[in-house]
Amino acid sequence: MIFAETERLYLRALTYPELPRMTDLLNDWDVVRWLAVVPFPYTMKDAGDFYTDMAACYARGAPELFILAQKTDDLLIGAVGLHPPRDVNPEPGEVEIGYWLARDYWGQGFMSEAAREALKIAFARPATRLVGATTALDNDASQNVLRKIGLRNMGEVPRDYGALRGDDTVLKWRITRDDYEKESAA
């Protein structure tokens, strides 16, 4: 099921035959070390659990997880998620954006394109009041993606979720609905 598309990408559901490719792409420490919730090493069982979660989200009618595939060949290259925030005290109406891209596809503007579309999906949902994200202090690539799509750096906060790297603090990013609407109208 294709949920949205950008100039070069589909944001769509994961299909069962893609589980081996998903497992392969996520068995890369340089991708996974920045993520909060992805296990490492990544197994077929992890991919299967992700598939089940994703199917449940789609069945509820409000998908939180989107696979990214290039329109040219429909091959899975990454994912973007719109999750309930992991913060201990989330703000009302907060949605957290997260993403990863297979290493061979970095540096070509794919995630800026996908994350911008995900932001649009998030704010098309009336309950969304703000979209937040967290990054490691030294994750320049991800910080650049967030900055490009309009999120602001709110500074360093204690990390209050599990992560593969044991960083004590992370950077918090956010954009409010007001700011998003002002920037979209400009």
Ligand SMILES: CC(C)(COP(=O)(O)OP(=O)(O)OC[C@H]1O[C@@H](n2cnc3c(N)ncnc32)[C@H](O)[C@@H]1OP(=O)(O)O)[C@@H](O)C(=O)NCCC(=O)NCCS
């Ligand atoms: C973060 C990630 C998704 C970026 O995807 P991407 O498609 O390569 O990003 P883009 O090409 O859209 O780049 C966005 C901006 O960051 C810059 N950038 C890309 N890689 C960079 C790097 N390693 N260091 C610094 N800047 C970088 C790009 O130049 C671009 O800025 P520009 O348009 O001004 O040139 C990808 O590197 C990744 O999957 N990393 C591992 C997982 C991860 O970190 N997820 C996020 C956790 S918070």
